[in-house]
Amino acid sequence: MSDQTVPVLSLRRIAKHYVSGESVVRALDGVSLDIMPGELVGVVGPSGSGKSTMLLIAGLLETPTEGEVFVSGRLVSSPDANLDELRDFRRRNIGFVFQKANLLPFLTAAENVAIALEIDDVPARAALAYATELLEDVDLSHRIHNLPARLSGGEQQRVAVARALANDPTLLLADEPTAALDAVRGRQVIEQFRAIARAREAAVVVVTHDQRALEMFDRIIELVDGKLASIRTPGALEGQVI
Amino acid sequence: MDAGDTSKGIAVNLSFKDIQYRFARFLLTVAGVGFLVTASVGMVGLYRGIIADALLVIDTIGADLWVVQGDRQGPFSEGSAVPLDLDARVESLGNVYNVRRFRQFSYQFLHNGKQSRAAITTLDYPKDNGSWLNLVYGRSIGAAHFEVVADVSSGLHVGETIHMGKDEYRVVGLTAGMVDASGDAMMFITLNDALAISSQRTSEEILLARNAAQAGNQNSGASSSAGRISAVLVSLDAATDPGTVRDAMMNWGDVNVLTQADQSDLLLNQRLWRLRLQILAFTAVLLVVMAIIISLIIYTMTIEKLHQIAMLKLIGARNALIVSMIAQQAAMIGVGGFAFGLLLSNLIFPYFPRRIVMTPEDLGLLFAAVCIVSAGSSLFGISRALSVKAQEVLS
Ligand SMILES: Nc1ncnc2c1ncn2[C@@H]1O[C@H](COP(=O)(O)OP(=O)(O)OP(=O)(O)O)[C@@H](O)[C@H]1O
Numbered sequence: 268m269s270d271q272t273v274p275v276l277s278l279r280r281i282a283k284h285y286v287s288g289e290s291v292v293r294a295l296d297g298v299s300l301d302i303m304p305g306e307l308v309g310v311v312g313p314s315g316s317g318k319s320t321m322l323l324i325a326g327l328l329e330t331p332t333e334g335e336v337f338v339s340g341r342l343v344s345s346p347d348a349n350l351d352e353l354r355d356f357r358r359r360n361i362g363f364v365f366q367k368a369n370l371l372p373f374l375t376a377a378e379n380v381a382i383a384l385e386i387d388d389v390p391a392r393a394a395l396a397y398a399t400e401l402l403e404d405v406d407l408s409h410r411i412h413n414l415p416a417r418l419s420g421g422e423q424q425r426v427a428v429a430r431a432l433a434n435d436p437t438l439l440l441a442d443e444p445t446a447a448l449d450a451v452r453g454r455q456v457i458e459q460f461r462a463i464a465r466a467r468e469a470a471v472v473v474v475t476h477d478q479r480a481l482e483m484f485d486r487i488i489e490l491v492d493g494k495l496a497s498i499r500t501p502g503a504l505e506g507q508v509i
Numbered sequence: 510m511d512a513g514d515t516s517k518g519i520a521v522n523l524s525f526k527d528i529q530y531r532f533a534r535f536l537l538t539v540a541g542v543g544f545l546v547t548a549s550v551g552m553v554g555l556y557r558g559i560i561a562d563a564l565l566v567i568d569t570i571g572a573d574l575w576v577v578q579g580d581r582q583g584p585f586s587e588g589s590a591v592p593l594d595l596d597a598r599v600e601s602l603g604n605v606y607n608v609r610r611f612r613q614f615s616y617q618f619l620h621n622g623k624q625s626r627a628a629i630t631t632l633d634y635p636k637d638n639g640s641w642l643n644l645v646y647g648r649s650i651g652a653a654h655f656e657v658v659a660d661v662s663s664g665l666h667v668g669e670t671i672h673m674g675k676d677e678y679r680v681v682g683l684t685a686g687m688v689d690a691s692g693d694a695m696m697f698i699t700l701n702d703a704l705a706i707s708s709q710r711t712s713e714e715i716l717l718a719r720n721a722a723q724a725g726n727q728n729s730g731a732s733s734s735a736g737r738i739s740a741v742l743v744s745l746d747a748a749t750d751p752g753t754v755r756d757a758m759m760n761w762g763d764v765n766v767l768t769q770a771d772q773s774d775l776l777l778n779q780r781l782w783r784l785r786l787q788i789l790a791f792t793a794v795l796l797v798v799m800a801i802i803i804s805l806i807i808y809t810m811t812i813e814k815l816h817q818i819a820m821l822k823l824i825g826a827r828n829a830l831i832v833s834m835i836a837q838q839a840a841m842i843g844v845g846g847f848a849f850g851l852l853l854s855n856l857i858f859p860y861f862p863r864r865i866v867m868t869p870e871d872l873g874l875l876f877a878a879v880c881i882v883s884a885g886s887s888l889f890g891i892s893r894a895l896s897v898k899a900q901e902v903l904s
């Protein structure tokens with residue numbers, strides 16, 4: 268990595284506090300990290316440690332209570348950011364994948380991908396053509412015209428990945444995308460992310476509980492109680508505690 | 510193309526595919542709304558129909574003044590009997606354009622082996638040849654005796670003969686939509702025939718009246734009215750002041766004079782008052798039920814879509830897209846339901862025993878109500894949908 272490379276995602280001292288009545292939940296408590304283009308990063312940690320919260324803040328779906336979010340060097344979110352105004356930015360720069368595919372049941376696989384492009388004012392015909400290409404990239408060329416109900420869970424998840432890629436995002440965020448899949452299909456999805464990071468120079472951040480998939484990541488970030496507990500590079504025997 | 514247009518285009522596409530995907534359910538929803546609309550149209554129409562039927566004779570017979578028995582509000586709200594020759598006295602007043610004698614009474618006759626009921630209504634032939642009848646088949650009365658024009662709702666046909674009193678009557682024409690306030694078909698015969706039929710009837714009624722009198726019932730005046738009529742109808746010359754003519758007749762002391770407006774008022778606010786109020790109350794209840802159910806259907810439909818809406822927001826859809834998608838589906842259910850309801854109304858109400866009147870004004874108001882309810886509930890759903898955070902639904 269040269270000095271000139273700008274991180275795709277930079278979190279600076281991010282804190283998120285949820286206040287409910289008397290008690291304050293510190294979901295995130297001063298997290299800073301940089302994720303580089305082409306990097307595939309895993310996020311692990313016990314339940315309630317703040318993994319999803321971090322993804323929501325990085326994805327501009329929540330504002331932080333403290334700290335700043337930079338995407339490709341640009342300050343996009345801070346405690347007083349207006350998320351509705353960031354919707355266009357989000358659409359063009361960030362893709363999401365969740366545990367469930369959340370496809371529109373009445374659209375075919377290709378249409379589900381194309382809708383993300385049409386929303387960004389790409390004409391319908393061009394959108395469908397590019398959607399077909401994206402589905403071919405995730406090995407679904409034989410399922411292009413099927414409704415979601417006709418697809419297996421793994422296939423649905425790959426359509427969701429293709430949809431997340433539709434607007435060529437520089438940042439792809441995935442929250443437990445393999446939790447509903449068996450080991451083989453889960454691994455396929457992570458491999459897909461691996462390929463995407465490499466081919467598109469995108470930063471891919473994946474929250475996962477899947478121990479078997481961990482060796483495929485470039486780095487693994489561990490959160491405990493809203494704090495960065497460790498950053499590891501798979502292959503190294505010991506985690507490097509910071 | 511600006512962003513709003515694109516959003517609308519995508520929304521149309523999405524709504525269309527969504528409906529196509531669950532077409533049976535969409536049809537059922539539209540049918541449900543449609544049946545509610547039909548019921549509402551029917552209820553409002555029944556109300557209008559009862560009023561129209563009640564006012565039919567008053568509105569169409571073309572009389573400015575009704576001369577009836579003194580101190581009575583006849584002949585529809587109360588009984589009324591005036592002498593047969595009262596018309597000559599009225600004519601002698603001058604300034605009158607037309608004077609007719611009128612009588613109407615219920616009558617049971619045998620038709621195809623079944624007892625049928627009709628409201629026998631007199632035509633003072635030849636002065637009145639029934640030009641005011643809503644004739645749809647055959648001709649009006651053209652002879653002094655033994656001809657009858659019946660309403661189609663009586664089930665009679667032109668050319669048939671029926672036995673009334675001592676004689677056979679031939680059906681020469683049919684009217685449409687001419688029934689009395691209780692919905693019985695009207696049968697028009699000449700006044701002289703009507704008098705003959707009712708005098709035949711009274712021989713039986715005399716016995717009944719006698720029994721009633723013995724039982725202390727004094728109110729049997731109507732049954733001895735065989736040789737009398739109910740009212741004399743007066744049409745005035747255009748320049749004549751009805752008040753003057755009315756006062757002149759009132760001075761005789763033995764008659765009461767009612768205007769067409771008086772008759773309408775008596776029917777609507779005296780005789781039909783309770784029925785009207787009851788039907789209006791039911792109509793109000795039904796409209797409220799319709800509003801609640803339509804808004805529930807549309808609101809629930811929107812809430813069911815929260816998940817999809819969250820997903821659309823997540824991939825960056827503009828609010829315009831989400832709003833128009835919900836609004837379009839609400840509109841399709843509202844407008845589709847109304848259209849279906851209207852079609853059904855037109856198909857089934859003609860076969861109902863009482864007249865259902867559908868006026869463009871009422872239908873317009875009902876359509877506006879359906880639109881307002883649909884729009885209101887979808888706005889409510891839309892505000893819920895827009896305030897929901899994508900992550901609340903998806904993670
Ligand atoms: N909207 C919210 N309101 C209040 N507290 C919240 C909210 N969202 C999250 N929290 C709390 O913040 C903490 C972190 O939650 P988060 O969902 O980030 O955990 P997680 O690491 O993703 O857990 P899991 O592995 O179970 O998904 C938890 O204690 C949670 O209860």
Ligand SMILES: [Mg+2]
Pocket residue numbers: 318319320442
């Ligand atoms: Mg989580």
